[in-house]
Amino acid sequence: MMLGILGGMGPLAGAQFLARLTLLTPAERDQDHLPCVLWSDPRVPDRTAARLGTGPDPLPALLRGLRALEAAGATAIAIPCNTAHGWFDDMRAACPLPILHIVDAAAADLARQGVAPGPIGLLATEGTLAMRLYQQRLEAAGWDVLVPDAATMADVVSPAIAAIKAGAVGPAGLPLRAAAAGLVARGARAVVLGCTEIPLGLPEGPLRDSLGVPVVDTIDALALAAIGWARG
Amino acid sequence: MMLGILGGMGPLAGAQFLARLTLLTPAERDQDHLPCVLWSDPRVPDRTAARLGTGPDPLPALLRGLRALEAAGATAIAIPCNTAHGWFDDMRAACPLPILHIVDAAAADLARQGVAPGPIGLLATEGTLAMRLYQQRLEAAGWDVLVPDAATMADVVSPAIAAIKAGAVGPAGLPLRAAAAGLVARGARAVVLGCTEIPLGLPEGPLRDSLGVPVVDTIDALALAAIGWARG
Numbered sequence: 001m002m003l004g005i006l007g008g009m010g011p012l013a014g015a016q017f018l019a020r021l022t023l024l025t026p027a028e029r030d031q032d033h034l035p036c037v038l039w040s041d042p043r044v045p046d047r048t049a050a051r052l053g054t055g056p057d058p059l060p061a062l063l064r065g066l067r068a069l070e071a072a073g074a075t076a077i078a079i080p081c082n083t084a085h086g087w088f089d090d091m092r093a094a095c096p097l098p099i100l101h102i103v104d105a106a107a108a109d110l111a112r113q114g115v116a117p118g119p120i121g122l123l124a125t126e127g128t129l130a131m132r133l134y135q136q137r138l139e140a141a142g143w144d145v146l147v148p149d150a151a152t153m154a155d156v157v158s159p160a161i162a163a164i165k166a167g168a169v170g171p172a173g174l175p176l177r178a179a180a181a182g183l184v185a186r187g188a189r190a191v192v193l194g195c196t197e198i199p200l201g202l203p204e205g206p207l208r209d210s211l212g213v214p215v216v217d218t219i220d221a222l223a224l225a226a227i228g229w230a231r232g
Numbered sequence: 233m234m235l236g237i238l239g240g241m242g243p244l245a246g247a248q249f250l251a252r253l254t255l256l257t258p259a260e261r262d263q264d265h266l267p268c269v270l271w272s273d274p275r276v277p278d279r280t281a282a283r284l285g286t287g288p289d290p291l292p293a294l295l296r297g298l299r300a301l302e303a304a305g306a307t308a309i310a311i312p313c314n315t316a317h318g319w320f321d322d323m324r325a326a327c328p329l330p331i332l333h334i335v336d337a338a339a340a341d342l343a344r345q346g347v348a349p350g351p352i353g354l355l356a357t358e359g360t361l362a363m364r365l366y367q368q369r370l371e372a373a374g375w376d377v378l379v380p381d382a383a384t385m386a387d388v389v390s391p392a393i394a395a396i397k398a399g400a401v402g403p404a405g406l407p408l409r410a411a412a413a414g415l416v417a418r419g420a421r422a423v424v425l426g427c428t429e430i431p432l433g434l435p436e437g438p439l440r441d442s443l444g445v446p447v448v449d450t451i452d453a454l455a456l457a458a459i460g461w462a463r464g
Binding site for chain 1: 240241242243244246247248250251253254255257259260261262263264265266267268269270271272273274275276277278300303304305394397398399401
């Protein structure tokens with residue numbers, strides 16, 4: 001049993017996924033942990049740009065990574081990038097291994113945290129919003145997905161994600177917290193950090209806690225899904 | 233160009249190496265980062281136990297990881313585990329790729345931080361100390377290596393490393409800081425965190441800064457060596 005991680009989108013989110021997978025696994029020593037192979041290819045074309053029609057298709061690079069992970073011995077795949085899940089069906093068709101879906105992992109975490117059906121907030125990339133990745137899978141379960149308005153996306157959320165991709169993790173915290181708080185003010189009973197860059201800027205701690213509602217960190221949610229897979 | 237990372241020893245140190253490599257790389261966007269493949273196999277037998285004669289040989293597992301990284305397309309290797317470098321010559325003999333040496337990376341970082349020849353302190357595993365990995369490479373350059381006494385190793389350093397491997401990162405900080413301060417009191421003009429678990433327990437920040445001498449974090453030192461390799 002070996003988990004293949006299709007990472008690099010961004011590279012810090014992939015590294016953080018492996019760190020959180022490690023910390024969330026009950027373990028007393030190195031040998032208790034899940035073997036993993038992480039393909040961190042930051043050259044994968046930008047997923048949001050592709051979906052908005054302003055950049056090349058990432059699918060060939062995604063499939064190259066999946067083939068490398070399969071060749072290295074992976075027996076299941078986790079992809080710590082929400083926007084890449086816009087190509088989930090293509091990847092599943094091309095890859096014989098089971099692929100965990102990050103939106104299903106987020107839904108499981110909403111349920112684990114006891115979030116009842118009703119309005120929830122979503123912070124994500126422009127690409128994820130344009131593809132309605134969360135709406136497709138969450139609205140069937142009774143959660144209504146509130147998203148930031150266009151001005152907040154352009155002025156706050158997208159710049160914060162770009163800053164984190166450039167390594168400026170700290171300055172992204174307050175703007176992301178403000179965008180999340182705006183969703184709570186509109187009635188969201190929980191907030192999903194639906195881009196794996198966002199938990200790097202708004203990590204566990206007082207700033208996140210100050211929102212006063214449950215927060216789904218999609219890095220942690222995917223790590224918990226992987227731990228569940230490993231336990232069979 | 234793709235960096236192969238032989239990780240999993242422990243898994244948190246391997247993840248942290250990839251995170252620090254990412255943060256230390258000058259980059260504006262995902263695509264500016266170095267492609268990596270990380271083999272995180274926590275089942276590698278304990279390196280210190282093997283060297284002390286109380287556990288199995290890790291070399292077969294290390295070579296299996298190197299072969300997987302080579303097959304995945306790696307063009308150089310970094311190993312974020314100091315103790316594993318006790319098998320460096322065997323790995324180099326078996327692997328056609330260049331392997332960065334973590335003690336050479338630490339020496340380069342001592343020089344980068346302007347640490348003059350003379351006494352320096354080393355915190356490391358019992359295995360690394362028994363193999364004299366640092367003494368062999370640093371004493372030729374004029375640095376005298378001070379190490380904790382046997383009681384401090386048994387009561388403080390080794391338990392702190394074990395705690396971090398079990399995920400208890402926070403409680404390890406003060407004991408590791410005390411062990412490092414003991415070396416400074418004996419005349420060390422810098423302290424090398426010569427086990428990649430140790431920077432997880434004594435991260436950048438006030439506790440580390442309170443030592444009042446330069447600190448070589450061997451996760452960061454190896455990341456800087458990898459960035460230097462990538463730049464040619």
